[in-house]
Amino acid sequence: MKINDVKSQFPIFSKKINGKHLVYLDSSNSSQKPIKVINSLDNFYKNEFSNIGRSIHSLAVNATNKFEETRMSVKNFLNANSKEEIIFTKNATESINLVAHTFGQQNINKGDEIIISELEHHSNYVPWHYLRQTKGAVIKFAPIDENGDIIIGELKKLITSKTKIIAVTHLSNVTGTIVPIKEIVEIANKKNIPVLVDGCQSAPHIKIDVKDLNCDFYAISCHKVYGPTGVGILYAKKKWLERLPPYIGGGGMISEVGKEKITYAPLPEKYEAGTMPTAEVVAFNESIKFMEAVGIENIIKHEKELTNYALEKLKKINSINIIGNPKNKAGVISFTMKGIHPHDISTIVDEEGVAIRAGHHCCQVLHQKLNLTATARASIGVYNTKEDIDVLCDSIKKCRKVFELQ
Numbered sequence: 001m002k003i004n005d006v007k008s009q010f011p012i013f014s015k016k017i018n019g020k021h022l023v024y025l026d027s028s029n030s031s032q033k034p035i036k037v038i039n040s041l042d043n044f045y046k047n048e049f050s051n052i053g054r055s056i057h058s059l060a061v062n063a064t065n066k067f068e069e070t071r072m073s074v075k076n077f078l079n080a081n082s083k084e085e086i087i088f089t090k091n092a093t094e095s096i097n098l099v100a101h102t103f104g105q106q107n108i109n110k111g112d113e114i115i116i117s118e119l120e121h122h123s124n125y126v127p128w129h130y131l132r133q134t135k136g137a138v139i140k141f142a143p144i145d146e147n148g149d150i151i152i153g154e155l156k157k158l159i160t161s162k163t164k165i166i167a168v169t170h171l172s173n174v175t176g177t178i179v180p181i182k183e184i185v186e187i188a189n190k191k192n193i194p195v196l197v198d199g200c201q202s203a204p205h206i207k208i209d210v211k212d213l214n215c216d217f218y219a220i221s222c223h224k225v226y227g228p229t230g231v232g233i234l235y236a237k238k239k240w241l242e243r244l245p246p247y248i249g250g251g252g253m254i255s256e257v258g259k260e261k262i263t264y265a266p267l268p269e270k271y272e273a274g275t276m277p278t279a280e281v282v283a284f285n286e287s288i289k290f291m292e293a294v295g296i297e298n299i300i301k302h303e304k305e306l307t308n309y310a311l312e313k314l315k316k317i318n319s320i321n322i323i324g325n326p327k328n329k330a331g332v333i334s335f336t337m338k339g340i341h342p343h344d345i346s347t348i349v350d351e352e353g354v355a356i357r358a359g360h361h362c363c364q365v366l367h368q369k370l371n372l373t374a375t376a377r378a379s380i381g382v383y384n385t386k387e388d389i390d391v392l393c394d395s396i397k398k399c400r401k402v403f404e405l406q
């Protein structure tokens, strides 16, 4: 599929917002959905609905097969070794909680150390904080420099004999920093420390190869990858999924249940308790096919061009301050404007049909470091165009007029 044809695949762009064409620049929050994903949800509920993994009637077998087809596609998408390493969850937040809880239960004792970074989303901090509260773990923050890059030398210095896990984002949802995960994993590997990667922002925008990264855990939210809400992915090396205890208990994750003894299902079901988001997982296969049809290399090239175009144009607007200037930056552009609160920016550009986000973006530690309480954020998706960026910049100029700034 050609980049120029992408936008037409998304029905929402034929709608008007406040009487204007929608310029959607909030994809880091959640992406819009291509028609094939929407049709898949519709078709599954109309024609194919059944719960999976339980009944053996035709509908149930078909639904189970389709669910497993998505698992296979995810395995290929991430280049995992086997489909047993792919666990479906509710979102990346649940994926990270799953690891923090099970890994913590088994491996964290009082005084043990967990390294995260100052870039982390609350979803990759709060689950580890629970271990600080319940187990007396110590959380250390790898610092960032003034550009928004993690200072790898400082991260190295934080590692001690008590370090039990390193958990870092692959791509910051505030600065757009692409974190050198491979380098961090190599450092951690030398000390036998597992690495969890929060891949929430990277999955829709860069090539992911978990074998090449050699990370132990990788967490994704499908709603950010042009897929439905309610589905997340946890990739984990098989050795961990075999070794760690189950997370949520209930139907579907057991092998045998007696009054005295319970045994658990083999992988991946051991980690998939209760009724799963069946239609949503099935529809996510269409999101992967969409990404493949466009081609990850084309997505990267297109988004890089747009990011550079946006940065150049935004920098020309008086009093705009772009947050971070990392070595390797994706299409996440947070900014402030002297004299205008980010919420006001968001409200004014919305009148022009432009959707951006304002706030701390669930990264309060990072905002504290930056001495800010909030930023405005424009984040790029594969459907965005240079015209979208032009409308964004014009609407930001309107903010200046509203506030009577020079």
Ligand SMILES: Cc1ncc(COP(=O)(O)O)c(C=O)c1O
Binding pocket: 028, 029, 091, 092, 093, 094, 121, 123, 124, 169, 171, 172, 173, 198, 200, 201, 221, 362
């Ligand atoms: C970097 C990062 N990690 C984790 C999350 C949490 O995603 P979800 O709310 O889908 O679990 C987000 C969401 O914005 C994110 O940007």
